[in-house]
Amino acid sequence: MPALSFEAPGRLKLGRPVAIIDIGSNSVRLVAYEGLSRAVTPIYNEKVLCGLGRHVATTGRLDEEAVDRALRALARFRVLCDTMNVSDIFVLATAAARDASNGPAFLEAAAKACGQPISLLSGAEEARASALGVIAGFHDPDGIVGDMGGGSLELVDVRGSQVGQGITMPLGGLALQDVSGGSLKKAQRIVREALERAPEYLENLHGRTFYAVGGTWRALAKLHQAARDYPLHVMHGYLIEPDDGLDFLRLVEEADAKTLKDIESVSEARRPLLAYGAMVLEEIIRLGQPIEVAISAFGVREGVLFDKLDAATRERDPLIAAASDLNLLRSRSPRHGEELCQWTEAFIRSLGLPEVEYDIRLRRAACLLADIGWRAHPDYRGEQSLNLIAYGAFAGLDHPGRAYLALSIFFRHEGLSPDKVGSRIKTLAGPRLLERARLLAALMRVAYPVSVAMEGVLPQVPLLARGNQIVLQLPAHLEPLANERLMGRMRGLGKLLNMDTVIEIV
Template sequence: MKRKKLARAEPPKYQPVGIVDIGSNSVRLVVYDGPNRAPAPIFNEKIACGLGRGLALTGRLSDDATQRAVKALRRFRLLCEQMGAEKIYAVATAAARDAENGPNFIEMATEALGHRINVLSGKKEAELAARGVLSGIPDADGIVGDLGGGSLELVEVKDGEITDGVTVPLGPLRLMDLSGNSMEKARKIVDDTFADLPILQRQKGRSFYSVGGTWRNLAKLHMAQTNYPLQVLHHYRMTRPAARSLASLVSGLSADTVREIPAIQKTRADTLPYGALVLDRMLKKGKAKDVIVSAFGLREGLIFSKLEKNKRKRDPLIVACIDFARRYARSVEHEYELCDWTDQLFGGPTDKETPEEQRLRYAACFLADIGWRTHPNYRGERSVSLISQASFVGVDHPGRIFLAFTVFFRYEGPLSDSAPQDLMRMVDDDVIARARLISAAQRLAYVMSGAMPGMLPRIGLSMETPKALTLTVPKSLEPLLGERVERAFSELALLAGRAPLTKIVDD
C-alpha cells in the first residue's frame, strides 16, 4: 500500500539572530527568533571551556581551553547556517580581554566562527548587562551585577537609564587562582576589593539585580529549599537575609558536596562556592534590600542596543502577549477590542486602576483566547501552565500569577474554586478578586462577540450608578441576548458588587 505524504506546512516566519558569547567559563550560542523587543530563544547551547581557568597565574589561555572553544565555535557556525541566522553578533569578555595570547585566540576563533568577534571592554560589558536587565525589567532601580568567570561588572540603573559601570576582578575562576583555592584568602580579596567601591555606597535599601549562571544556580537552590511552586527564575526575589544566609552556607561547602545537590548544575560545582562568597560579602557591604534574578543580561542587552529607539520604548510584556495572541487566539484584533471594552469597567472615580494594573489587564486580554484549541476539560489547566511558565519578561511573579488566574477563570468560570492552591497562596486575595472580575468581563465579551472583531465596540458596559452595572445593546443586536449572556452578565455584576441592568437603545 502506497503511503500518502503529508502536505508541508509553511515554517514559522522567524528572522533568527545569533549571539555568541565567549566568556571566561563558557562559550555559548543563543539564537533568538528575531531582533525583537521581547526576543525568545529558539536555540541555546553552552560549552564549559574554562578559558579563564589558570589565567590569573599564567597570564595566558590554556591550549586545551582554546582548542575546546574553537571546536565549539565551528559547531556554532554550522548551526547558525542551518537555522538561517544570517545576523550573528559575537563578543568575548574578560578571559580574551586580559590574556597575553588573547589576540591569537580571537584570530583563531574568528576563523572558526566565520564572523567578527568584538572583544568587549569591562565598561562595555557592564553597560550591555545593565541594558539587558532594563530590557527585561524596565522599572529596575538599584545595582546590576553580572558575575562571569573572570570578572564582576556593576552598574547602577534607575528610570530606564544607566550610569558608568565598573569592573572588578572577582570572577570565581580568578578568585580560585588568586586564593590558591583557599576560601579564607578569597574572602580577604573580596572584602579588600569592596572596601572602597563607591557604587556599593549607592546600593543601600535598593534592589540588587543578579545576572549570570552562578547566581542563577543559587536562586534555583533557594527555590528547592523553600518548595517554591513557580519554577521561573526571571524576577525571582530573595530578601537580603535569605540571600545572605544561603550564600554564606554555600560558600562553606566543598565542590564535592555541591556536586551532590540535585538543584545545582554539576559544571558549577567548583565555582559556585566562590560566586556565593562574592554575593554574601557584597550584600554585607552594600546592604541591598533584596536580590532579584534577571534572566536577561549581556546577550539580551546586545540585541536591545541594536533596536530602533521607538522599539526599545515598547513594553516587553505587552509585545510578548500580542505575539501569543497572534499565534494562539482566533483574532488578535478582537483582543485589542477586548482591551478597550474592559476599559469601561475602570473609568469611574471609584473604579480607577493604577498604570501597572491597566497594563496587566491588557496583557490578560491578549492572552484570553490562547486555550481555545485545547479540549474544553483542560483549557483552564493548560492556560495556567502556559502562562505561568512562559518565557516572557516585564512582569514579576505575582503579576504572572494574576495573568494565569485571569485566563484560568475565563475558561473555568469566575466563581471556580479549583484553581491551583500552591499558586494562589503566592498572591493576595485582592489580586485573585481582580482576576475573577476581569475574567467575568472576558466571558461576557466572548459569548456576545463569538471571539471575532467588530461586535464589542457596538456594546456598552458602564457603572452609571453606584448600584448598577449597565449593559447597553443596540436594538439590531437584541437577538444576541439570551440565557448564556444573562448568566455571564449576572456573574460579572455580582463580582462588581452591582445589580445587572440591560438597556436596549436605538441603533
C-alpha cells in the first residue's frame, strides 16, 4: 500500500505528520495530526474502548482480556502510522498502567506492539499536559482544568499560559464503578470525601471557569445539547451554566440512560460511566461554584504537542493561527485577507465604533476566512462558507464567535438581509454580534468588487467615515471601477449605518 504523501496540495507544508497514541484507562486512541503547529489539525482519529482500568481499583491488576484488546489495537496503530508516513509517534500511558501491578509487563508488551517507547505519565505530569491542552485550545484561559478519565481525575489551575501544581485522585469512571460495586450512592460518598480533601482547588474555582476534559464529560455535553435542542453540534467551547448543568446532571444520575435524548450517539461501552461522570461534575460545581463549565476537546494529547512548540509559536493566538492556515489553503490570494483586516480596521476607527479585544480577534479571523468559499457554485458560496466555518476545527473560539464568523461570510455572499439565514444561528450569535457580522459583511461587499480578491489594491483605496458620509477614495487609474455595482454596494453599507456614501477620485 503506498504511503500517504505529505506533499498533498491541500495540506500545509509542515513536513510529515506526527501522532499521539494515548493508552488510557478506558480507551486506547491514535490521533495523527497534519504536522506540529499552533493550530494542530487531525488527519486521522481512531479509538478502541479496551477498558484497561476496569477492576484495577479492586484487583490491582489489568484485565487480561483488556490487555489483549489493547495490544491488538496498538499493533494496528503501528501499521496505520507507517501507512500515513508519520515522522514522530509519541506514546503515552496513564492511570491504569501506573496503578496496576502488571502494568510494567503490559508496557513492555505494548512497546513491542506499537514499535515505540512509552512514556508513563505520573498524575502530576498528566495534570500538566491536560492544562497545556486547554491553553492550546482556549484563548487566555482562566480557571481550573479537570481531566476525568477511566481511572483518575486530575485538577490543575491555569491562568493564561501559567500552569499551577496539579493533583490526581482515583475518581475516574471505571475506578468509581469498581470500588463502589456499581452503587451510585456509595460512589457519591467517595466523590464527596475525595473532593472535600482538595479544598484549595475548589476554592480557587469560585467565579472562574471549569474546563472539563475527557470523553465521558464530552458525552454528557453532547446529551445536554440534545436535551436543549442546541443548534451547533460542536463540543469544543460549549458552555454550560452551573444551575442548568446541575439540573441536567441530576437527571442523568437518576434516569435510565436509555431514556436520554440522543443516547444512541454515545457508545454502549461508555453509557454505564455517564452517571459517574455526572456525579463528579455535579460535586465540582456544587463545591467549586464556577461561573461556567467549558467543554474542551483539547487535553493531554494536544498538551503534549503544544509543549514541543517553540516559545514564539506557543504565544500565537490559536484562532488566528487556524484562520491563517485556512486562508493560505483556500483563498485566491492569501495576502488579500491580511490587507482586508487592515482596511476594515481603518474604517471602524474612523467611524469611532468601539472594539474590544474579542471584537478585534473575531473581525481579523473573519477577514482571513472571507474568501475560502470561492471554488463553490456561486449560488451556494454563502451556505458552504457558513458550514465550513460553523463546524470547522477551530480553537480559541466560543460558540457565539463561531456564529459571528459564519454569518459574516454568509452575508458577504448572500446579501445583508438577516432573513436570508435561519433563526437558530442568529440566536446563537446574539443581537450584538449579528449586527457586527452584517457590518463586516457590508464592508467586504465593497472591498471585493474593487480588489477582486487580489493583493495590493485595498491599500490604494481607503474607505473612511467623514462626518455623516462614508467616503471611498479611488486613485485616477482605478476610476473605471466606480460603476453602478460598486455604488450599490456602497449604498448598502450606508443604509446599514444610516449614512450617505460618496466615491472620490483622487
